[in-house]
Amino acid sequence: xxxxxxxxxxxxxxxxxxxxxxxxxxxxxxxxxxxxxxxxxxxxxxxxxxxxxxxxxxxxxxxxxxxxxxxxxxxxxxxxxxxxxxxxxxxxxxxxxxxxxxxxxxxxxxxxxxxxxxxxxxxxxxxxxxxxxxxxxxxxxxxxxxxxxxxxxxxxxxxxxxxxxxxxxxxxxxxxxxxxxxxxxxxxxxxxxxxxxxxxxxxxxx
Amino acid sequence: xxxxxxxxxxxxxxxxxxxxxxxxxxxxxxxxxxxxxxxxxxxxxxxxxxxxxxxxxxxxxxxxxxxxxxxxxxxxxxxxxxxxxxxxxxxxxxxxxxxxxxxxxxxxxxxxxxxxxxxxxxxxxxxxxxxxxxxxxxxxxxxxxxxxxxxxxxxxxxxxxxxxxxxxxxxxxxxxxxxxxxxxxxxxxxxxxxxxxxxxxxxxxxxxxxxxxxxxxxxxxxxxxxxxxxxxxxxxxxxxxxxxxxxxxxxxxxxxxxxxxxxxxxxxxxxxxxxxxxxxxxxxxxxxxxxxxxxxxxxxxxxxxxxxxxxxxxxxxxxxxxxxxxxxxxxxxxxxxxxxxxxxxxxxxxxxxxxxxxxxxxxxxxxxxxxxxxxxxxxxxxxxxxxxxxxxxxxxxxxxxxx
Numbered sequence: 001x002x003x004x005x006x007x008x009x010x011x012x013x014x015x016x017x018x019x020x021x022x023x024x025x026x027x028x029x030x031x032x033x034x035x036x037x038x039x040x041x042x043x044x045x046x047x048x049x050x051x052x053x054x055x056x057x058x059x060x061x062x063x064x065x066x067x068x069x070x071x072x073x074x075x076x077x078x079x080x081x082x083x084x085x086x087x088x089x090x091x092x093x094x095x096x097x098x099x100x101x102x103x104x105x106x107x108x109x110x111x112x113x114x115x116x117x118x119x120x121x122x123x124x125x126x127x128x129x130x131x132x133x134x135x136x137x138x139x140x141x142x143x144x145x146x147x148x149x150x151x152x153x154x155x156x157x158x159x160x161x162x163x164x165x166x167x168x169x170x171x172x173x174x175x176x177x178x179x180x181x182x183x184x185x186x187x188x189x190x191x192x193x194x195x196x197x198x199x200x201x202x203x204x205x206x
Numbered sequence: 207x208x209x210x211x212x213x214x215x216x217x218x219x220x221x222x223x224x225x226x227x228x229x230x231x232x233x234x235x236x237x238x239x240x241x242x243x244x245x246x247x248x249x250x251x252x253x254x255x256x257x258x259x260x261x262x263x264x265x266x267x268x269x270x271x272x273x274x275x276x277x278x279x280x281x282x283x284x285x286x287x288x289x290x291x292x293x294x295x296x297x298x299x300x301x302x303x304x305x306x307x308x309x310x311x312x313x314x315x316x317x318x319x320x321x322x323x324x325x326x327x328x329x330x331x332x333x334x335x336x337x338x339x340x341x342x343x344x345x346x347x348x349x350x351x352x353x354x355x356x357x358x359x360x361x362x363x364x365x366x367x368x369x370x371x372x373x374x375x376x377x378x379x380x381x382x383x384x385x386x387x388x389x390x391x392x393x394x395x396x397x398x399x400x401x402x403x404x405x406x407x408x409x410x411x412x413x414x415x416x417x418x419x420x421x422x423x424x425x426x427x428x429x430x431x432x433x434x435x436x437x438x439x440x441x442x443x444x445x446x447x448x449x450x451x452x453x454x455x456x457x458x459x460x461x462x463x464x465x466x467x468x469x470x471x472x473x474x475x476x477x478x479x480x481x482x483x484x485x486x487x488x489x490x491x492x493x494x495x496x497x498x499x500x501x502x503x504x505x506x507x508x509x510x511x512x513x514x515x516x517x518x519x520x521x522x523x524x525x526x527x528x529x530x531x532x533x534x535x536x537x538x539x540x541x542x543x544x545x546x547x548x549x550x551x552x553x554x555x556x557x558x559x560x561x562x563x564x565x566x567x568x569x570x571x572x573x574x575x576x577x578x579x580x581x582x583x584x585x586x587x588x589x590x591x592x593x594x595x596x597x598x599x600x601x602x603x604x605x606x607x608x609x
Contacts, residue, residue, distance in 0.1 A: 018469035026476075107432060123455070144391065145430035
């Protein structure tokens with residue numbers, strides 16, 4: 001199926017369609033997608049780095065699959081994410097850009113309510129994005145169903161650019177997605193951020 | 207997400223080797239065997255590395271359920287028990303799947319309808335349970351005979367729905383079904399349907415894969431939702447009970463959740479095409495007349511096409527293998543040259559004809575029928591007669607035979 005539909009920053013619609021229902025297909029191994037168009041993995045990583053470098057509030061949302069340190073791979077990946085965050089922080093212009101790391105630690109019932117200032121909620125991701133004025137974010141270590149849910153709500157209700165680094169098959173509802181994520185791949189993204197430092201115009205200062 | 211260590215090459219307690227599924231299904235030597243459809247279900251499950259099978263007797267699936275009980279006694283299934291009713295069975299299947307088990311069950315007709323509330327719940331919870339549906343009549347007056355009306359209800363649940371024509375389809379698709387439904391981007395339940403009795407209670411030659419090979423076990427860590435634990439009881443899948451609230455974002459969350467289930471059905475398309483070699487099979491699609499059918503209506507249509515060919519009437523065939531995902535694009539392509547599209551069905555409502563009509567351009571080409579229901583057979587002659595009627599060729603009334 002061919003489609004002219006593209007997954008762009010929103011707000012798209014009162015109730016945006018799922019990208020899969022509009023004909024957007026997931027990348028195969030070694031590929032990624034940008035706005036729903038299949039590209040090489042390296043091209044996707046480079047563009048993800050550009051998005052981070054040009055955003056006012058580039059933000060990483062790590063999920064339980066890396067935060068819970070439930071095995072060696074998760075712990076390794078969590079370290080790589082910390083490294084990516086530190087790299088972004090070093091490479092952006094602190095006078096007009098503020099890198100953030102906001103966890104999505106748990107999907108289980110939690111009362112009386114979550115605080116969207118300090119953690120992202122898969123059912124209310126727009127609150128975290130609104131409250132922190134986030135204009136580019138990356139999901140990593142989030143269970144696929146919860147990630148897709150959040151990515152679609154973000155696309156529907158905010159203008160945030162979404163990146164999904166998935167340990168499985170990727171996410172059509174992100175504007176950019178890379179699949180089969182490993183700690184090494186996250187470090188490669190950090191390398192791209194470092195490499196492109198200074199070559200991407202920062203956001204306009206207010 | 208951490209991948210489970212590979213089990214390929216290791217042996218289970220029955221000395222079966224966990225085998226690469228592609229090799230097992232496509233390359234390993236096959237043994238021709240003469241089995242009923244129910245026996246074929248048993249043989250497929252023997253090789254499927256199922257953790258749990260939950261059973262409740264209803265004709266015509268009772269035999270298959272009982273045979274799977276023998277598998278438990280032989281040690282091929284981790285656990286096996288009888289539920290209190292079909293509703294209980296499907297709820298128990300959900301509990302087992304939430305806990306990370308590979309689950310198998312069978313049902314039919316009114317039992318399917320009784321359990322219906324569970325199916326959208328399975329899909330919404332992204333549980334890759336496989337359910338065999340040996341279709342039978344669902345309405346009053348009671349009938350145990352084949353009738354595919356229940357499929358039309360299953361198609362709206364968010365489950366994958368496949369419709370097998372033969373015992374061979376059934377055998378292969380049970381095993382391939384787990385491969386598709388357990389993909390992390392799919393992770394949906396599968397209703398694998400066949401026409402009861404016609405498939406379950408007749409014997410056929412079926413090529414079986416080696417009995418010492420089996421599928422690798424299910425890896426629950428590839429699930430798109432967290433596995434259940436004691437702090438996260440079944441069906442508490444979300445952190446905030448958003449459905450209890452009344453505001454825009456609560457509704458948007460629920461709406462997105464539902465959309466995500468159907469997005470997963472779409473994602474199953476590429477995996478299904480790979481494993482099943484396409485969502486449809488076609489023959490002679492350059493013909494002016496095309497029969498589109500699923501299940502055993504395909505077999506009857508093949509015979510009808512042979513009858514018409516002897517009379518010089520060329521008719522093509524589209525065998526619809528999967529109903530969810532729906533092969534809309536494939537059917538549009540296969541029927542693009544046809545002026546007449548005949549859709550014979552084993553049900554009164556004509557759900558397949560409706561689906562086809564909703565998919566193709568110029569749908570006044572679709573002729574919904576012939577229909578039989580309530581367990582009646584569909585002689586190839588009535589399909590041939592229907593086609594002749596559509597073409598304006600006089601055909602003798604089959605019902606008048608012997609009158």
